[in-house]
Amino acid sequence: MAKNSTSSTTVPDTAWLGRGRHLGPEPERDVRRNLIALKAARVIDDFLDLDPVEAARSTDLYPRDESADPGPLARRLFEARWQAAEGVTVRAQLTTYDPESRRAEGEGVTWVLAAEAERAWEPGWLSPATVFWPDSDQVPWDHDKAPGVRLRATNHLPKDDDEVRRLLRDCTRQSWFVHVLVHEAMTPDTLGRRPITAFLPPSLRHRVVEHRATPEQALSADFVLKRELGVGIPRGGAVVLPAAGQAPDHDAQRFTVRNVFLDGTEPTELLDKIKEFAALPQPMPAEAEQALTRLRQGWHLLTPDEELVHARAMVTRYAKALEAMTSSCDLYREAAESALAALADATGSDGGARPSAPAAAKPETSPLKTFTKSFGLFRGPNR
Template identity: 80%
Template sequence: MASAPEASVEALAAAVDAQVPEAARRYTWALTDPRHFLVPDTSEEIALVAVGAVREDERDGTHSVFRTSPSGAAGAWRRRCAATGPGSAPAEYGLEGGAHLLGRVQDMLDGLRRSGRGPYWSSPDQPLDGSMAKSSSSSTTVPDTVWLGCGRHLGPEPERDVRRNLIALKAAGVIDDFLDLDPIEAARSTDLFPRDNSADAGPSARRLFEARWRVADGVTVRAQLTTYEPESLRVESEGVTWVLAAEAERVWEASWPSPATVFWPDSDQVAWDHERVPGVRLRTTNHLPKDDGELRRLLRGCTRQSWFIHVVVHEAMTPDARGRRPITAFLPPSLRHRVVEHRATPEQALIADFAMKRELGVGLPRGGAVVLSPTPQVPGYDAERFTVRDVFLDGTEPTALLQKIVEFASLPRPLPVDAEQVLTRLRQGWHLLTPDEELVHARAMVTKYAKALEAMTASCDLYREAAESALAALAEATSGNDASRTPTPAAAEQDTSPLKALTKTLALFRSPNR
């Protein structure tokens, strides 16, 4: 018989997800109060669990960090424990308390990944939903029917801004309808709407909004916007992260309305347009940092983390008020909020050109502009092809540069990190159905369940036929016995016991309740 600790481990394994309970089975300290298992020397078990959350190709280097600097790793765990509370021991609070503690352990692992050192920690690609990081490369390209965006809202109450804008647009007839959903409820599975893990926006999701509207020729567009808690609750300037995915019934056209201004107010008073890369915004010009190190870090962040298109323009001379107007204002509506414009001052010509060549292999012509490719590079991208030698910043429309931006936007682009999950959630976790769509879905589910019931009935009939055949064969085999011979009690018991056992077993198949 299993001991009490082993039984609790098995109970916890059945109650929480598959990853953390596996650690609980292997490492008993995960089932104890954090005050007891956290030691200054950092046990080998803690190191193994933390390394288990690291990609296989990076485990050797990360494991060495725990071996060479155990005190630093233990300190990170202590700080995380202090921030999340003492936790609870399963022995005191039962199954629910144990599941709660294992959630705390996973939180501490996430915090240790973000604050530690080694090859895993240096990756700029952090998941939006609080889950473990994945590979930054993707073999899937962005579908030509899809519009994607990801940024930060630095103002107060971002959900209120979205809600007010959606209400106003619905009242004006710009959108057909919208939904304001709690992420947990949105991911809940029902008999009529079964959902898998792809519908879960993650533990850090704050709110989920859906909207549906029609564009030219009655083409329907469906879009989802999800807001997320900042990575560090102590840094207010980080703002609230948002991700937006919209899909149309046909190839997306740049002249259609921007999905960003369906959810966010198109006003300079609402700071929803900040990039994930700090210090960068949409809808305005962003001057490059003067420090070479900061400039190179910015270029790396913009090409590796951003979901947007980045353009760098060099000002041959200091422009006037008209020249300071962002060139993105001349772009079509749907493309306007997909492009980030960077400006290099006249004296930054050599510094910006050197940094861009060193980091990206792309030069910046004096008084010109270049469209940057993300990392990994877009297929078909050539720096010379997307470079403009002369850009006049006098308030007139820079036709040549705009053509290069539109041409680059039409190239197939790899899906950014986390975008595949966002797109899957849009397609498979959609809630805002029209009455006709609900009817079609209900009929499809009825058909699906009917086929499943038919298959179960057919299987039950086969079992019934097999049982009847077995009974007939058994009756035929026992019909030739000499009835006049009186069997001994032991023989009678031996003859009748197998028949009774078989009869009881076959009766289960005949029961109408099965």
């Protein structure tokens, strides 16, 4: 897959986008088992398991865009459809990819997930991530593209400042998730080590990555943040990190919390800041735009009504194609007749349209002589 870049567009408010890595041995098996279980429980309406090559070759209703091609590294394509709320259908597509390089051990299988609802997305809806992936700590599907970073967990910053700088740079430039850094004023107990993302609504929970700075990293973390991202972090507080391509008028102080108590209680102020940040227009990574295009233009899991509409559209398309072919045949026939008439004028004959009566022909003129005489008109230098 190509390196991540940011387009000039923003993520639509109807879409949910995610990208990560599965470090287990059989990621597609984990997806299939979860989809089968959710369909049996009637959590989702239906799903499809497709080979990416065959899916790309299939005929669809819309003209295919090159960006809708999953690419040569695609391993498998899954589609699922469910009802997020009464009368609101969600369509989601997950594609798994082979790693770009086999040299890096533990790189895992990359996955890209795009989901879109029929109206603006609500954080309380079912998370598309747990539609395809089982919400279990035993299945390692929740690793970010940045090495060593994981959803559903607290990710402590490295000890080395250079590694911290590299990590924050990767997270803000490569990741599709929202990143939050929390400073531990003192070493927390078991309840305090619990991820704060567990308090977030389902659909937002798997869009947020939590980082932790230890008590002794207060100054170094603040220094690196100000140098790399232009934001600071208060001692014992937290900050939502701005992403690459964020709006120029982004106010970092607006998403900074002075105090976060890591005692297992719900950090209401920080959660509100995260929700507010996630509701802002987010920059659309180029690969995310391709995934959304693929979802919209390469959708295969149709309802019966959609199949009927699709069939009617195909009949209309074929009828227009047949009409165009018939018109082309008529034009070709007219052109051929015009050519024959021109040839008849050039040879001085009537093209055989009205053969002369036998009595009108001269007795001494034979068909061979007539043909020889006509052919002789083309033998002169001016002809």
